[in-house]
Each structure stands twice: as structure tokens, then as C-alpha cells.
Amino acid sequence: MTKYRCTICNYVYDEDNELKPFSDLPTEWVCPVCGSAKTEFIMLTKKSKLTTKDHTVSDVLIEQLAEWGVKYVFGIPGTSTLGIVDAIRKSNKIKFFQVRHEQVAAFMASAYGKLTGNVAACLGVSGPGATNLATGLYDANLDKSPVLAITGLVARQLMGPGSIQEIDQYSFFEPICVFNKILMAKNQTTILATLAVKHSLLDRGVSHLGVPRDVQKIPYETKILPLEGRITNLAFRSKDSLIIKAAHIINESKRPVIIAGFGAISQGINVLTLAEKISAPIITTFRAKGILDADEPLYVGSHGTIASTAAAELVRKADLLIVIGASYSDQTRIPEKKTIQIDINMNMIAKNYPVAVGLIGNSAIIVPRLTERVQNSHNSSYLNEIKQLKNSWLQLIAKEADSSSSPIRAQYIMKVLSEKIPDNAVISLDVGENAWWFGRNFQMKSTQKMIMSGYLASMGFGLPGALAASIAYPDRMSVCISGDGGFSMVMNDFLTAMKYALPIKVFVLNNQSLGMIMQEQKVEGYQNWQTNLYNFDFAKFAENSGGLGIKVLNPGELEEAIDKCFSTKTATIVDVNTDPKRF
Secondary structure, eight states: OOEEEETTTOOEEOGGGTOOOGGGSOTTOBOTTTOOBGGGEEEEOTTSOOSTTOOBHHHHHHHHHHHTTOOEEEEOOOGGGHHHHHHHHHOSSOEEEEOSOHHHHHHHHHHHHHHHSSOEEEEEOTTHHHHHTHHHHHHHHHHTOOEEEEEEEOOGGGTTTOOTTOOOHHHHHTTTEEEEEEOOSGGGHHHHHHHHHHHHHHTTSEEEEEEEHHHHTSBOOOOOOOSTTSSOOOOOOOOHHHHHHHHHHHHHOSSEEEEEOGGGTTOHHHHHHHHHHHTOOEEEOGGGTTSSOTTOTTEEEEOSTTOOHHHHHHHHHOSEEEEESOOOOTTTOOOSSSEEEEESSGGGTTSSSOOSEEEESOHHHHHHHHHHHSOOOOOHHHHHHHHHHHHHHHHHHHHHOOSSOSSBOHHHHHHHHHHHSOTTOEEEEOSSHHHHHHHHHOOOOTTSEEEEOOSSOOTTOHHHHHHHHHHHOTTSOEEEEEEHHHHHHHGGGHHHHHHTTOOOEEEEEEOSBOHHHHHHHHHTTOOOOSOBOOOOOHHHHHHHTTSEEEEEOSGGGHHHHHHHHHHOSSOEEEEEEBOTTOO
């Protein structure tokens, strides 16, 4: 028996309806139930029976994404995404996490990409759901994190006149994305899904697929495209002649300095091997903190606005910079000097200044090859200078960590957290004054991971990042370090941690102000205004949510509070009363 189904309202027609074969239906014929035109009908064959187990475009889309390694979707169900949400419900390969705001969903996907290098998806309905994703997606865009955004759209026949929740989503997402398409027909499903993931991975950015509501429901059976043989290998390097030229320049230098950026975050051992062979200090950008243990003798801290005194002095006197995977942001402040630059993105080479040698490729391949070519150099006087500068820096930050001052000094908080956060923890850092103190004073270990909103520098990233970390690494402690301003922007999603039993640990540096803005007003000669915050008890909020809340008012309470926080298996907020006038 041949059947026909309206893809808009799902009304089914069979022989009892006395319909002619589909091809013989008049063009103007419409569904008597919802008024949809002939073009909105599909023929159901014996292979595609109308049952609750029908395979739809949404099912194929989710199966295809799972085939290419997408494991998680973060979002909020809505009218224009019902088909996709139901396909996720039926899937045993992809898990859905419901959040309280789409911005958090996009931040979580961005954080997941930064942590794992894999694609997670965020989901929003047409109109406001799509626009709410924008901040988190711009974070992924600017920090080169692979993310897939999936949005619903109004049904195809409703596009144009101005339907409820209809916006021009293609144009809206175009500036954010490396791949941006609207899925308008069923036979586009697998190819657009694979291209979306492929572009996100290879171009290191955001892909967007918009799927009209009616298209999501179309029955569809097709072959799922395998990942194998469809994505290129990124293990490439520059030609040997350029590596030899770079090695020759290094051999001639007397004061080389290595600056490692986020692009080298997984290459700590290789970078250290090179540094030891050429007697060079290692300095990181903010996002690359943790590439090596802070107590590694050749590691002297970060450069830029959070620079250690040792890093600033060594870069100032350097006769050669070896810059690996750094994006030359204005906050890092890498100066114009003779430079060898290594980056996988050719557009980053000589981004701000000319370089002596630009080596394009994966640092995992290039750094070992470069190390093989350089000569052994044991510059004892330079090594001794590095040691003395680092010791002076460590003495300075130790002096700053006054354990007797009340309200509690942020430097002391970072000292205690450095000592107590587990060696394999994942730390999600919010933007604000808390980040300034973390970058400057926190002593990371190479076994820890740290993520943040880098180029976008968006407040509110910390909590979503911690949620994503807890999902990606369930066997590792997930720690959020935030200010009261940043945390209060997204605090509703502490309930998401409770719903899914994600035992995140949130430290709120509560100075009742937008502390960094207060300082910026002071530095630029403005009157302090509108930086004070009206807060409430964040610890009681945690308790009212079903988690653990701990309030810390005095320095003597801090260590015990952290120990209690880390000993529990539930989501926890430690609300620390912090000095608002620390400068």
C-alpha cells in the first residue's frame, strides 16, 4: 500500500483517501488539514513505514554527527527544534544536557573544544535561541575552538513574511562561522553534517547548521558517511631548509627566549627539551599557563599584562625570540625583535612584525626537528641569570600573599589554591580581577588544565567552562575560579550542575564590585562610578539549589573551607570575602 505523509502536520493519506499516485497529483493540490502544498508531501514505501520508529532527517543528522565523533549537545528544547531534540532522545550515541540559557550552552561547547580538540554541539531555537548563542560562539570563533551550532528555523513555507521567531539566521551566523548552511532538503543531510564537523575541526572554528522545522520531520533513509578517508592529517611541517636556517640563527644567538602560546599547550616536554639544549628560558602567554610545572627551573612565568618580572626582563634583553603557537594578542605584548615563529596557521606568521624565519606546521612535528638541528649550548652565566630573576619573582609573589590581611587578599587565595587544587584538576577561569591574580600568582602544574575566554574575554565563561570540564573529564576535579560579577551573570546554571550531578567546585572571589573596571577607571583618571555590586550570599544560593555552600570571611578560615569543598562529591560554591582595594 502506498502512503503519503504531509511533512508539516504529519497527516497520512493512503488508498482509502482515493489519492492518485504522487506524481499525478496536481501542482496546486494542498493538504486539507494544514494547507501545505504538494511539494511538502513525501511518498512512504514499505521500507519507510509510518511508525513511531520512522527515520527522519533529524535522525540521520544525529547519526551522522555521532559517526564523526560528536558526543554531546548542550541547549534548550523549543518549538523549532522538536524533531532534532527527539532524534537525540532516541540516540544512544549522543547525550543532551539541558541548560538554563543558550549562552551557557555555547560557552560549554566552546570550552569542550578548547579542552579536547573535539566538536561538541550547542542547540537553539529560531530567533532568540539563535541570538542567545552568539556570545559563546564568538568566544569559540576568536579562540579557534571547534564548535557546531545547530538551530531550528521556521517551516520553509513560512519564511519571508515575518513569522514568529523568524530572523535571517544565515546572515546572523555568517560573521561568526567557518561553515554556515541551511539544510533545505533531505538529501543534503549527511554531506552538510560532515562538512560542518570537518570545517570546524580543520578551520578551527564555529560551524552552523540551520534546519527548518518541517525539514526535521521528513522521513529519510540513507547511508551514513564514515569519518575515515574524509578528513586530512594535520601532522605537517615546513621544509628542511627553513628548519636548518632557523637552527643556524638559534646557534648564533646569546640570549634566546622561548615564548610558548596556546598552540603549544600539549608540547611541554618537547619545548623543554629544546630549551635545555639551547639554554633558553621558557615564557608563556596567559592561555598557555601550565605547559610546564611552575617549579621547572627554566620556566619563568607569563608575559604581557600579567607578566612576571623575570619574564619581562628576559624578553627585554633577548637577542632572539622563538615564538611557538602564540597569536600575538595586545595583552601578551610580544615586542618586535629578531624572531623565529612556529604556527600551524600561516596567517599568524609575521602577524604584527616581520620574522627572521616563519615555520608553518604542527609544533609537535617542527619543535623536535628543530631540536635535532640546533647545537648544544651550556651558557652558564645566562642560566644563572635566569635562576636569579626567577627567585626574585617568587620572593615577590610570596611576600604579596599576606595571610593576615582581612578582607582576604586575592594573592593569598591564589597561593592556597595553588597548594590545594589537585594535580590533575581542570580549572575554568572567569574574566575579571580574579583572572588577573590567577595569571600573575597561581602556580600551575603541567598535569592540570586551564581554560578561559581568551580573545573575547567574556565575563560569565567560568561556570560553563567548569560544567564542560566535568562532562569531558568525569574522573578529574573541575574547578571554577570566578569573581562575583562574572559568576552572577550565569549563576542559574549552577542548577545544571545539580541536575546532572556534576560535582564542580566554584570559588567566588567576592569583593562586591567590578574590581578590574574600578582599577581601570582609576588608572585612566576617571571617577569611580557604577562598579559597586549589590550581592547576596552565594553560599546560601548553593544550599538552596541542593549543593554545598561555604562562606569564608577571614583568612584563617580559607584552608579549612577549601579542604571541606574538595572532600565532598557534590557541586559546591565557596564564597570568599575578598579585598576590593587590593592595589
